[in-house]
Amino acid sequence: MALGSACLIKYAEEEHYCPHCKQRLSCCQAPPFHVGDGLGWGSEVMFVCLNDDCPLFANSWQRFEEQYGHSASCRYMKLPGEKTGSPMMVGGKDAFKGCIVDPESVRLQSKRFAREQEAAARLESAAAEKNIEPALYLVLDEAAEVASRKRGAEVLAAIGDLACIDPIRNHKFMNTEIEFLANSAIRQVLAANYRKECPACSEIVKSQAKVCKHCGRELE
Numbered sequence: 001m002a003l004g005s006a007c008l009i010k011y012a013e014e015e016h017y018c019p020h021c022k023q024r025l026s027c028c029q030a031p032p033f034h035v036g037d038g039l040g041w042g043s044e045v046m047f048v049c050l051n052d053d054c055p056l057f058a059n060s061w062q063r064f065e066e067q068y069g070h071s072a073s074c075r076y077m078k079l080p081g082e083k084t085g086s087p088m089m090v091g092g093k094d095a096f097k098g099c100i101v102d103p104e105s106v107r108l109q110s111k112r113f114a115r116e117q118e119a120a121a122r123l124e125s126a127a128a129e130k131n132i133e134p135a136l137y138l139v140l141d142e143a144a145e146v147a148s149r150k151r152g153a154e155v156l157a158a159i160g161d162l163a164c165i166d167p168i169r170n171h172k173f174m175n176t177e178i179e180f181l182a183n184s185a186i187r188q189v190l191a192a193n194y195r196k197e198c199p200a201c202s203e204i205v206k207s208q209a210k211v212c213k214h215c216g217r218e219l220e
């Protein structure tokens with residue numbers, strides 16, 4: 001079960017310290033499986049000492065090499081609710097450094113998610129009122145659910161408001177399918193308004209214009 005963002009932020013703000021080096025432990029997202037015995041950690045986060053100068057970490061390389069003949073070390077680790085932690089084997093310096101829980105980014109993600117939910121909930125009623133805002137938001141939110149973004153593109157095409165064109169043109173799409181749908185929505189919106197885009201300056205002009213009034217280019 002995924003932890004709620006409020007819960008994740010609460011953990012990230014808890015202060016725990018390493019008994020070996022006295023540095024504050026980093027709150028990290030736990031890997032899905034316990035390295036070694038294949039069991040889950042029973043927690044989605046763990047507090048880990050990521051100090052490379054921590055004596056436990058710095059001095060364990062040699063011990064592992066001597067005892068087991070392979071390159072590994074230990075970091076001090078504590079699970080939420082535990083009074084004392086324990087050493088956890090790591091294969092390198094960078095293990096866990098990529099999964100530090102950053103409260104600020106969790107906050108941003110949950111804010112984004114709330115906006116997505118709100119836009120998705122308003123999408124159909126806004127479409128009926130010819131309000132492009134939720135549809136446009138979904139089409140431009142790369143992290144939103146693909147199905148809602150597709151529906152957003154359909155709604156934009158159906159509403160036919162020229163105001164959706166600039167924001168789409170100014171957006172760098174990461175999902176090529178959505179980009180394709182957004183471009184086809186633009187074509188439909190232009191057609192519905194008897195407009196076309198000038199191939200030279202991208203300004204919108206009347207379909208029957210022979211010359212672009214913005215840049216002077218001759219048009220077909």
Ligand SMILES: [Zn+2]
Pocket residue numbers: 018019020021022023049050051054055056076
């Ligand atoms: Zn330490």
Ligand SMILES: [Zn+2]
Pocket residue numbers: 198199200201202203212213214215216217
């Ligand atoms: Zn032009």
